[in-house]
Structure formats: C-alpha cells, structure tokens
Amino acid sequence: MSATQSGSAAGTGIGASVLRKEDRRFLIGKGRYTDDINVAGQTHAVFVRSPHAHATINSIKTDAARAAPGVVAVLTGTDLAGDGIGPLICGVTVTSDDGQPHRAAVHPALAQGKVNYVGDHVAIVIAETYAQARDSAELVEVDYGILPAVTSTAHATDAGQQQIHDVAPNNMCFNWPFGDKAAVEATFAKAHKVSSLDLVNNRMVTNPMEPRAALGEYNTGTEEITLHVTTQNPHVHRLVLSAFNQLAPEHKLRVVGPDVGGGFGAKIFIYAEELVVGWACRKVQRPVKWTADRTEAFLSDAHGRDHVSKAEMAMDKDGNFLALRVMTNANLGAYLSTFATMVPSYLYAFLLAGQYRTPLIYSEVKAVYTNTSPVDASRGAGRPEATYLLERLVDVCAADMNMDPAEIRRKNFIPKDAFPYQTPVVQCYDSGDYEEALDKALILADYKGFPARAQAAKARGKRRGIGLSSYVEACGIAPSAAVGQLGGGVGLWESAQVRFNPTGNVQVFTGTHSHGQGHETTFAQLINELLGVPIENVEVIHGDTAKTQFGMGTYGSRSLAVGGVAIAKACEKLIAKGKKIAAHALEAAEGDIEFANGNFSVAGTDKAMNIAAVAFNAYVPHSYPAGLEPGFDENAFFDPLNFSFPAGTHVCEVEVDLDTGEVEIVKYSAVDDFGRLVNPMIVEGQVHGGIVHGIGQALLEGCRYDSEGQLLTASFMDYAMPRADNVPSFDVDYAPTVPIHNPLGVKGCGEAGAIGAPPAVINAIANALGIKHIDMPATPENVWRAAHAQQRPGQKAA
Amino acid sequence: MYDFNYHKPGSVDDAIKALRKASDGKFVAGGMTMLPTMKHRLASPSDVIDLGGIKELLGITVKGDTITIGAMTTHAAVAASKDVQRLLPALAKLAGNIGDPAVRNRGTIGGSIANNDPAADYPAAVIALGATINTSKGEIDGDEFFTGMFETALAEDELIISVSFTKPKAAAYMKFENPASRYAIVGVFLAKTNDGVRIGITGATPCAHRGMRLxxxxxxxxxxxxxxxxxxxxxxxxxxxxxxxxxxxxLVKVMTQRAVEACK
Incomplete structure (x- = not known):
C-alpha cells in the first residue's frame, strides 16, 4: 500500500528497521568526540568573555595574566587583526526594502574595542593546563565603558533606543517585505471576516548534549593546520575559514568533525572560538584545545527562534482563506551568525502558505540587532516559526467562524490532485495528500471520542483540550540555482564516493555528517539495496575533509534527500562499469548483462558473477576490457531539482490542572509524509525526538534576558529542557506520497516533530481553557493565570 | 576550582579540630551544593574537611517512636530504609524524590539541612515533624534551626551528628517542582502530631518556616x-x-490542601 513497505523490508535494504551499526561504539564508550582527542604537546585555552551586554573596551591589560604559571600566550583582538584574520561572515544576503543589502555589522572573532553581548569574546588565554588557563584568564584586566543594552525583540527599532552598530541605524538589519501588499490589503478590505493574532515565538537555546569544542594543530613541516571541531559540516567550515577568514589556504587546512554529540543546527555555524583556536595553534606553535563548559554553551552558542509577530487572515463567509498578512520582528542578536539572515526570511516567509491554498500572502520581516547572543538556525529554522504562526492563526479562524478546527483545515487544504502546486510564496510543492494525513491522524487520536474524554476529565476537576497542527516544511536543502537567486553564497548539492576494495567490501564517503542521525546504518542500507552488498561489509565515512571529496554537511533534513541520492548516483556508475567488466569476463555483450541483488548475469542464461568478483577483476585486471580504467571506485554529485516537502498532521491532547496550571500531555498522535522510509526505526526515533523538542518549546523552554542583557537562563537549573517524564508515548504513523523531484522518493524527517508539535500543544491548551491564545512556553503559572482569568471574567487573577 | 587542602578525618573530634586549624575551612558532606559552587569558582575554601570517613555520622536507628538518622546518611539510604518507610513514609518519599539518582546517592540529610537552601526539601520535614538536630555541641530544636537563607543555628565549628524524628499520627509532603532544577518552587510538609497539625513550608520564602496561619x-x-x-x-x-x-x-495553599487530602 505505502512506500514504506516497498523494498526488502524483511532484509537489510530500504524499508528495514535494522539496528544502528554505529551504536556499538557509542554504547561501549568508544565514541570519539573532539574533547576525547589529546595530542602530544597540547595546550589548553580559556576565553575571556564580556560580563556586559554592551560596552566599549577602554583597555585590556594582560601583563599579570601572561606572567601567571604555565601560561603560553594571552592573545587579543589586536593580535588577531595584526595577523590579518578576517571577521566572521554571514553567508546569505537579504535585500532590504530600500534596495540595499542587509546591514552587516562587523563581527570580529576577538573584540575590537567594543563588546555587544554577555559572552562576547575578548581574549584567549593559552596555558599548559586548563586550570592554569582559567587562573590566568581571571588576571586579564579589561576596562569597560558600560553602555545601555537593547534586549527587546519588539522594541529594538524604537526611536530613542541605544544604537548597537553604526552601520545599522535604529538597530535594523533589514526590513524585508514579500508579496503583493496592495492586493492583500484590497482583499482584507472586502473580506467577510478577518481573524488576527499577536504572538511570540520564544527564544530557545539549542543545547546539544556535547558542548562545542575545538582542537587546533599546526604542522611546521607541512605548514598545514588540522582543526578538529564540533561541526555538522566540515567542508563548509574549511571553505569559510579559508576563503573569508584567511586562516589558511584550503589545501593547507584540514577540518575534522569526529563523533559529534548532537547538533540540532547549533553546530552548523563557524564560531569565533573555532577560528581563534585554529589561528592560535600556528601562532604559539603548539596544539591548542578548547572545550566549552555548559555556561559558555548557553552564552555563546547561537540561539534559535525569537520572533514577535502579528498575523491576520481574511476569509469569505464560508471560511475560505482569501489572504494572509504577517508582520514579524525577528531578533538576530548582537551579530550575524553564519546563516542568520536566511532563517527569518527565506526559510520563514516562503513557508507561510502551509498546507493551504490561500491565494494572497504578504509578509514583512524586520530583522533587528540586540545585545544578546547571535540567533541562527535551530532544528527547523524558520519553518517552526512559520508553522506555529499559521497553525495557531487557523485555530483562531476556526473559532471566529464557529467551525471545527479539522474542518476549516480540510476546507482550505491544497487538494491532492493539485500537485505539483505553486504557492504564492515561491515554493512549488511537488507532492502531498494532506487530507489523508489529517484523516489518519484524527482516527489515530480518536478525535471523535474526545468530547466524552473531556467530559470525564471535567468530572475529575480537570480540563481536557485537543489541538491539531497540519504542517508542511521545505527540506532537502537545496537547489543551488535557487540558493544563488536568493543571495546565498554557496551551492547546496551533495557529493558521495562509493569505493569497493579488492576484497569486495565497500567504503562510502559522504559529504553529509552524522551527529546522531544514524547515517552509518541508513546509507549502508542504501548500498545493500542498490548493490546487494551485506550491510556489515559497508563502512560509511564522513566528517573529515582529508577523507571525503567534498560536502555541504547536514542540516535542513538534507542528508538522505540530497546526500543519499549522490550515493545512489555513484552506485549507478559502478553498475554501468561493472556491466562492462562482467560482459568481458562472462564473454557476453554488455547490452545482455543485467544487474540484480548483487549479481551481474547474462540475460536468459545462468551465467553470472557477483559484484565482489567484478570489483576484484577491476583491481586485478589481468583479463579486462580493452581501454577500460581499472579500479572500482566512483564518485557523484547531486544537485536537487527542488526542495522536498515533508508534511503531516499532529494531534495533541492535554489535561490541565486548574489548581496549579500544570499541563499534562495525555496523548500525542503524529501522521507524517516523509515519502519512502529507509529505516523506519530510525525515522520513528527522529519523529519522537522532534516532537519532544517541540513540546519543550511549547511548555518548558524560554530563554530570558533581563533589561541589562544578562542571561537569566544560563544553566539547566533555570533553563528547562524536556525530560522523559514531560512527554507521553507517541502514536506515530505515516501517509506517504511520492516526491516527483527526488530520485530515491525520500523527503527528510529530522525536523518535522519540532515543527509540528508547538502549535498542536498550544492549540490543545487553548482548547482546554477556552481561550484565544497563550504564549509559549505555557508554564504552569502562565496557564494558571490564563485559566483563572477565564474562570472569573472581569477579575484580575488572584 | 581553586586549590584547597583536603582532609578526611575519622572522627567528629578530628573533623572539628581540622576546621578550627584552617583559615577558611568548610565541612563537605555529599558535596552536592558545595562542589558545583567550588567548580564555578564561587567558593574558595582554604580547607575542605570531608566527613565521608566518619562512621559515627552514619546509620538509622529506632527507639520506640523515634527514628534517628545519621547526618551522613544519603537520600537514597533514607528512601530505601524499611524503618523510615514504616515509621515515616512521607519522609522516605521526600528523600526518594530529591534531585536525581546521582544526587540521591551522594547527597546527605546533614548536608542538606546544614546548607539550608531555600528550596531544599528536608527543612520542611524537620520543621513540620518538630525534629531534633543532634550536634557536636548538643541539641537544637527543629523550630529554631533554620534562621535565614543559607543560615542555620549551627556555630562555625559545630557539626550535625544526626537528626531525630518522632512518628506523627499522619504526614504528607507535597512538592511543586521547578521544571528546570526540580527543586521545590513550593514544598509543604504537613504532620498531624500530638501537639496538633504542624506545617513546614519550603521554597516559598527565603527560608523554610512553619505555616502558622495554615x-x-x-x-x-x-x-x-x-x-x-x-x-x-x-x-x-x-x-x-x-x-x-x-x-x-x-501554590502553598494548593499543596497544603493536597497534603490534607493525603492525611485524611
């Protein structure tokens, strides 16, 4: 019936839930993370960071620090600039409404006369031991001239606000309108009903389990720098560090992302510490290691989300969506992180159609600077913000029209026979069947039985609510030409090399990077499916610029949808070459050779040889086709033809304790369309993790700064991450469709849960309390206040 | 963490001697608050006197209706004690829900009480149950022990030996947890005793206290x-x-109501 059941589900190919090959080393403690790597002569680095959100630096005195025991060097922005090491860059240009490119503030890797957020990098102290480096760092005397701080996303551009960067008047990075404003306004003017909603998308700290780290080594003989770093994309690191930061020529810089303990977007970016460690190891001619502690992670990892928006929908008398208008302030923090500008623009506004055939959409995004940590992509990146806004607004529309939330969605869905569907916001969705996912989700969630459950809860003094979220996202990032048209500085193809060894086993070199996703298993399953090689004979190699030919890395649910296809293309080349070799060995015409299940055979005969024998012939070409190159090793690049568009409907059911405001998620059902599943077990794990991430945003995670720019939630004592007891068991199912632009039929699944869950949870809470809206995170106190205000209208909450 | 002198005395007397000799010494019990504070460089004692080697601070003994818990008894040991479960099930439950398993296997009742974190659980029980704190200098009434945020009636060189609780007629502890730290935002320990209802409240104010109005x-x-x-x-x-x-x-009222329900 479904694509999930195609392939050799019973075996180890596509569709089989085989156990993860990589787990052995993780489970027995043999994972090798950056901080696990120690080299001879290694020194330890500690960064001196700004305690102030906004200040000029009058002077930095390092004499006492340099004289401390064990200190190798104390380096500041002056040293960095003196060596011509360039500032950090943002790789995507967004054109502002005045026709000018976004205002890019200079982002030095060590401060140059000014600091702009708490945690901003002022100096690096390098010593023989970590403790000595910390002791010395305390002796660096920085004289700050404290300035007022800007911390409010909504008010950063207000008149009279403190200016952060001269280059950005009114703290505006860009004001980016998109869509036909006049047509939208005209439609609003004649609409039967306009529903509107003000909402905040709460700032999050991504918090991968492994903190960021870097180990730089300089080889005085080869004049090469090797940088081990917690990265999702080693080649992108190398490219940027080389081309834009002048760290070293590309061929003299090796970047290795070894085992990485979770990324969720936060390890895409090229951070100051990584550049400084790479530079410092050559400067001091000693290996330099830096590992963030958790406080540093909170202060200096790029944060996510942080939007303040107004959303309005114009409808006709039947509840058909006529036009959508969205005004958003997006906080980019103190400086632009590597992809900061892209997140609240192209990854946000281009997803505002959602699953609906709303014909007119106008959005205006003001991206603002504040004295807070830089904000960039975090699991979903722009798409969770778009989905939350739209799916919350749709529930408000349903209430305003007195319609069932499921029915107003169904009424406005893009019908399945309309694909490929060109939305009014650039994206052309290639496949989908939104109604099927909705129907399945409603059955899975027992939507019909909800009123009885709500009644039973009421009898127990509780309030039950049910909430839907029908999301669509753009994954498989991204067609290079589209990236270029949008102002992106890179191509977003992926590469692969599939190499047979003479003994018949296979090494797969991929430009993607696995930091929890299970690529070593999924990609081995692809090889099993396509070439018939047992998965235990397949090794997947990634994360080292000296090993893999090139790669753009892992983010945007792209590894399988783009990197997997590159692997398949390399396999096609091997099969084509193998046919020539087999034809020669089997004394048949090349056109008569067929390949299936790992065997090359002569059509209509029992003459055959398996692919391992072909590989052996290719390396020991004693009797071999004339003119054919020896070797059995092919590479391929794949540039996607379109994004992929995973979609689905999630249903969340909550029970609210009116006495305390606590929200319990009693049931959560997800029906997703990821196209074809290679390893359903891994996919389900991704769905679970994504939903937990989304529930975390909806109920628990709220990054807070005070008005002076101090981070109030700088540890796990104050920043609540979701834990096992915050979530129920999930009911997960699929409603796959075939993406016409993806040769493997896959769409990507890593971000879906984090995109689908937040509106489902908040819609359920709003439903339980009979209120229009509550902002995330819906903490017990906020829910209690909302419930209390609701119970006693007109009275202030006690 | 800054450098410090480490001592591991074998007796209460030696521990106190070591403290008196130090310029700025601190006792460490389980270290669940002290060690993170030192690692963050927010505390820098000259001497750390580890109480982990003192046998007389360990153990749970029962005499009639009184249960005495040695200061160095871990939360996990209190939670698992058949005696505590029999005489004071509410206290066993309280101990079994402090922190996480790692904390429960290191953290101690004496350390928790001596530290007097405003959101710690044990102080509410000590107050509600009218416990007696047995120290190296004598006895301190549970009602008199907690004097302010991170402040107690202990003298600088005074060490908690054990804590004695008397079995109440009924008791319950209700805790509303901080979603991040899982400390008590509010914790209410209610005990029905021969002297009537006694309530200890933690988390709500800078120092645990009796809920006199309640x-x-x-x-x-x-x-x-x-x-x-x-x-x-x-x-x-x-x-x-x-x-x-x-x-x-x-929340104080809601947690109290839940404790009332549990004690009916």
Missing part, C-alpha cells in the same frame, strides 16, 4: 475548605522567573 486554620477544622479561607502573605513570598510571589502564595 496550622491555626487546620487545627480548628482539618479540611481543604479551611485552607481556602487562609490569606497568605504574598509580600513575604519569593519571586523569580519561574514563579511570582502571588503564584507561590497560591
């Missing part, structure tokens, strides 16, 4: 309705990013 109401009428009528002093409550004073005041 006790008064419940001694008149032991019901949730009686709690409803009590007016809580909102201005005395803690307020932070996790809970306002108003919400904490409300």
């Amino acid at each position: 006790e008064e109401a419940l001694n008149k009428e032991f019901s949730t309705a009686a709690v409803d009528k009590v007016i809580m002093p909102v201005d005395k409550m803690n307020a932070d990013i996790h809970a306002s004073a108003e919400y904490r005041a409300h």
Whole structure:
C-alpha cells in the first residue's frame, strides 16, 4: 500500500528497521568526540568573555595574566587583526526594502574595542593546563565603558533606543517585505471576516548534549593546520575559514568533525572560538584545545527562534482563506551568525502558505540587532516559526467562524490532485495528500471520542483540550540555482564516493555528517539495496575533509534527500562499469548483462558473477576490457531539482490542572509524509525526538534576558529542557506520497516533530481553557493565570 | 576550582579540630551544593574537611517512636530504609524524590539541612515533624534551626551528628517542582502530631518556616475548605522567573490542601 513497505523490508535494504551499526561504539564508550582527542604537546585555552551586554573596551591589560604559571600566550583582538584574520561572515544576503543589502555589522572573532553581548569574546588565554588557563584568564584586566543594552525583540527599532552598530541605524538589519501588499490589503478590505493574532515565538537555546569544542594543530613541516571541531559540516567550515577568514589556504587546512554529540543546527555555524583556536595553534606553535563548559554553551552558542509577530487572515463567509498578512520582528542578536539572515526570511516567509491554498500572502520581516547572543538556525529554522504562526492563526479562524478546527483545515487544504502546486510564496510543492494525513491522524487520536474524554476529565476537576497542527516544511536543502537567486553564497548539492576494495567490501564517503542521525546504518542500507552488498561489509565515512571529496554537511533534513541520492548516483556508475567488466569476463555483450541483488548475469542464461568478483577483476585486471580504467571506485554529485516537502498532521491532547496550571500531555498522535522510509526505526526515533523538542518549546523552554542583557537562563537549573517524564508515548504513523523531484522518493524527517508539535500543544491548551491564545512556553503559572482569568471574567487573577 | 587542602578525618573530634586549624575551612558532606559552587569558582575554601570517613555520622536507628538518622546518611539510604518507610513514609518519599539518582546517592540529610537552601526539601520535614538536630555541641530544636537563607543555628565549628524524628499520627509532603532544577518552587510538609497539625513550608520564602496561619486554620477544622479561607502573605513570598510571589502564595495553599487530602 505505502512506500514504506516497498523494498526488502524483511532484509537489510530500504524499508528495514535494522539496528544502528554505529551504536556499538557509542554504547561501549568508544565514541570519539573532539574533547576525547589529546595530542602530544597540547595546550589548553580559556576565553575571556564580556560580563556586559554592551560596552566599549577602554583597555585590556594582560601583563599579570601572561606572567601567571604555565601560561603560553594571552592573545587579543589586536593580535588577531595584526595577523590579518578576517571577521566572521554571514553567508546569505537579504535585500532590504530600500534596495540595499542587509546591514552587516562587523563581527570580529576577538573584540575590537567594543563588546555587544554577555559572552562576547575578548581574549584567549593559552596555558599548559586548563586550570592554569582559567587562573590566568581571571588576571586579564579589561576596562569597560558600560553602555545601555537593547534586549527587546519588539522594541529594538524604537526611536530613542541605544544604537548597537553604526552601520545599522535604529538597530535594523533589514526590513524585508514579500508579496503583493496592495492586493492583500484590497482583499482584507472586502473580506467577510478577518481573524488576527499577536504572538511570540520564544527564544530557545539549542543545547546539544556535547558542548562545542575545538582542537587546533599546526604542522611546521607541512605548514598545514588540522582543526578538529564540533561541526555538522566540515567542508563548509574549511571553505569559510579559508576563503573569508584567511586562516589558511584550503589545501593547507584540514577540518575534522569526529563523533559529534548532537547538533540540532547549533553546530552548523563557524564560531569565533573555532577560528581563534585554529589561528592560535600556528601562532604559539603548539596544539591548542578548547572545550566549552555548559555556561559558555548557553552564552555563546547561537540561539534559535525569537520572533514577535502579528498575523491576520481574511476569509469569505464560508471560511475560505482569501489572504494572509504577517508582520514579524525577528531578533538576530548582537551579530550575524553564519546563516542568520536566511532563517527569518527565506526559510520563514516562503513557508507561510502551509498546507493551504490561500491565494494572497504578504509578509514583512524586520530583522533587528540586540545585545544578546547571535540567533541562527535551530532544528527547523524558520519553518517552526512559520508553522506555529499559521497553525495557531487557523485555530483562531476556526473559532471566529464557529467551525471545527479539522474542518476549516480540510476546507482550505491544497487538494491532492493539485500537485505539483505553486504557492504564492515561491515554493512549488511537488507532492502531498494532506487530507489523508489529517484523516489518519484524527482516527489515530480518536478525535471523535474526545468530547466524552473531556467530559470525564471535567468530572475529575480537570480540563481536557485537543489541538491539531497540519504542517508542511521545505527540506532537502537545496537547489543551488535557487540558493544563488536568493543571495546565498554557496551551492547546496551533495557529493558521495562509493569505493569497493579488492576484497569486495565497500567504503562510502559522504559529504553529509552524522551527529546522531544514524547515517552509518541508513546509507549502508542504501548500498545493500542498490548493490546487494551485506550491510556489515559497508563502512560509511564522513566528517573529515582529508577523507571525503567534498560536502555541504547536514542540516535542513538534507542528508538522505540530497546526500543519499549522490550515493545512489555513484552506485549507478559502478553498475554501468561493472556491466562492462562482467560482459568481458562472462564473454557476453554488455547490452545482455543485467544487474540484480548483487549479481551481474547474462540475460536468459545462468551465467553470472557477483559484484565482489567484478570489483576484484577491476583491481586485478589481468583479463579486462580493452581501454577500460581499472579500479572500482566512483564518485557523484547531486544537485536537487527542488526542495522536498515533508508534511503531516499532529494531534495533541492535554489535561490541565486548574489548581496549579500544570499541563499534562495525555496523548500525542503524529501522521507524517516523509515519502519512502529507509529505516523506519530510525525515522520513528527522529519523529519522537522532534516532537519532544517541540513540546519543550511549547511548555518548558524560554530563554530570558533581563533589561541589562544578562542571561537569566544560563544553566539547566533555570533553563528547562524536556525530560522523559514531560512527554507521553507517541502514536506515530505515516501517509506517504511520492516526491516527483527526488530520485530515491525520500523527503527528510529530522525536523518535522519540532515543527509540528508547538502549535498542536498550544492549540490543545487553548482548547482546554477556552481561550484565544497563550504564549509559549505555557508554564504552569502562565496557564494558571490564563485559566483563572477565564474562570472569573472581569477579575484580575488572584 | 581553586586549590584547597583536603582532609578526611575519622572522627567528629578530628573533623572539628581540622576546621578550627584552617583559615577558611568548610565541612563537605555529599558535596552536592558545595562542589558545583567550588567548580564555578564561587567558593574558595582554604580547607575542605570531608566527613565521608566518619562512621559515627552514619546509620538509622529506632527507639520506640523515634527514628534517628545519621547526618551522613544519603537520600537514597533514607528512601530505601524499611524503618523510615514504616515509621515515616512521607519522609522516605521526600528523600526518594530529591534531585536525581546521582544526587540521591551522594547527597546527605546533614548536608542538606546544614546548607539550608531555600528550596531544599528536608527543612520542611524537620520543621513540620518538630525534629531534633543532634550536634557536636548538643541539641537544637527543629523550630529554631533554620534562621535565614543559607543560615542555620549551627556555630562555625559545630557539626550535625544526626537528626531525630518522632512518628506523627499522619504526614504528607507535597512538592511543586521547578521544571528546570526540580527543586521545590513550593514544598509543604504537613504532620498531624500530638501537639496538633504542624506545617513546614519550603521554597516559598527565603527560608523554610512553619505555616502558622495554615496550622491555626487546620487545627480548628482539618479540611481543604479551611485552607481556602487562609490569606497568605504574598509580600513575604519569593519571586523569580519561574514563579511570582502571588503564584507561590497560591501554590502553598494548593499543596497544603493536597497534603490534607493525603492525611485524611
């Protein structure tokens, strides 16, 4: 019936839930993370960071620090600039409404006369031991001239606000309108009903389990720098560090992302510490290691989300969506992180159609600077913000029209026979069947039985609510030409090399990077499916610029949808070459050779040889086709033809304790369309993790700064991450469709849960309390206040 | 962590001697608060005197209706003790829900009480149960022990030996957890004793204290309705990013009501 059941589900190919090959080393403690790597002569680095959100630096005195025991060097922005090491860059240009490119503030890797957020990098102290480096760092005397701080996303551009960067008047990075404003306004003017909603998308700290780290080594003989770093994309690191930061020529810089303990977007970016460690190891001619502690992670990892928006929908008398208008302030923090500008623009506004055939959409995004940590992509990146806004607004529309939330969605869905569907916001969705996912989700969630459950809860003094979220996202990032048209500085193809060894086993070199996703298993399953090689004979190699030919890395649910296809293309080349070799060995015409299940055979005969024998012939070409190159090793690049568009409907059911405001998620059902599943077990794990991430945003995670720019939630004592007891068991199912632009039929699944869950949870809470809206995170106190205000209208909450 | 001198005495006397000799010495029990504070360089004692080698601080003994718990007894040991479960099930439950398994296997009752974190669980029980704190200098009444935020009636060189609790008629501890730290935003320990209802409240104010207004109401009428009528002093409550004073005041009543239900 479904694509999930195609392939050799019973075996180890596509569709089989085989156990993860990589787990052995993780489970027995043999994972090798950056901080696990120690080299001879290694020194330890500690960064001196700004305690102030906004200040000029009058002077930095390092004499006492340099004289401390064990200190190798104390380096500041002056040293960095003196060596011509360039500032950090943002790789995507967004054109502002005045026709000018976004205002890019200079982002030095060590401060140059000014600091702009708490945690901003002022100096690096390098010593023989970590403790000595910390002791010395305390002796660096920085004289700050404290300035007022800007911390409010909504008010950063207000008149009279403190200016952060001269280059950005009114703290505006860009004001980016998109869509036909006049047509939208005209439609609003004649609409039967306009529903509107003000909402905040709460700032999050991504918090991968492994903190960021870097180990730089300089080889005085080869004049090469090797940088081990917690990265999702080693080649992108190398490219940027080389081309834009002048760290070293590309061929003299090796970047290795070894085992990485979770990324969720936060390890895409090229951070100051990584550049400084790479530079410092050559400067001091000693290996330099830096590992963030958790406080540093909170202060200096790029944060996510942080939007303040107004959303309005114009409808006709039947509840058909006529036009959508969205005004958003997006906080980019103190400086632009590597992809900061892209997140609240192209990854946000281009997803505002959602699953609906709303014909007119106008959005205006003001991206603002504040004295807070830089904000960039975090699991979903722009798409969770778009989905939350739209799916919350749709529930408000349903209430305003007195319609069932499921029915107003169904009424406005893009019908399945309309694909490929060109939305009014650039994206052309290639496949989908939104109604099927909705129907399945409603059955899975027992939507019909909800009123009885709500009644039973009421009898127990509780309030039950049910909430839907029908999301669509753009994954498989991204067609290079589209990236270029949008102002992106890179191509977003992926590469692969599939190499047979003479003994018949296979090494797969991929430009993607696995930091929890299970690529070593999924990609081995692809090889099993396509070439018939047992998965235990397949090794997947990634994360080292000296090993893999090139790669753009892992983010945007792209590894399988783009990197997997590159692997398949390399396999096609091997099969084509193998046919020539087999034809020669089997004394048949090349056109008569067929390949299936790992065997090359002569059509209509029992003459055959398996692919391992072909590989052996290719390396020991004693009797071999004339003119054919020896070797059995092919590479391929794949540039996607379109994004992929995973979609689905999630249903969340909550029970609210009116006495305390606590929200319990009693049931959560997800029906997703990821196209074809290679390893359903891994996919389900991704769905679970994504939903937990989304529930975390909806109920628990709220990054807070005070008005002076101090981070109030700088540890796990104050920043609540979701834990096992915050979530129920999930009911997960699929409603796959075939993406016409993806040769493997896959769409990507890593971000879906984090995109689908937040509106489902908040819609359920709003439903339980009979209120229009509550902002995330819906903490017990906020829910209690909302419930209390609701119970006693007109009275202030006690 | 800054450098310090480490001592591991074998007796209470030696521990006190070591402390008196040090310029700025600190006892460490389980270290669940002290070690992170030192690692963050927020504390820098000259000498750390580890109480882990002192046998006389360990163990749980029962004499009639009184149960005495050695200061160095871990939360896990209290939670698992058959004696505590039999005589004071509410205390066993309290101990079994402190922190996480790692904390429960290191953290101790003496350390928790001596530290007097405003959101710690044990102080509420000590107050509600009218416990006696047995120290190297004598006895301190549970009602007199907690004197302010991170402050106690202990002298600088005074060490908790054990804590004695008397079995109440009924008791319950209700805790509303901080979603991040899982410390108590509000914790209410209610005990029905021979002297009437006693309530210890933690988390709500800078220092654990007796809930006199609630006790008064419940001694008149032991019901949730009686709690409803009590007016809580909102201005005395803690307020932070996790809970306002108003919400904490409300939670004290809700947690008290839940404890009343549990003790009916």
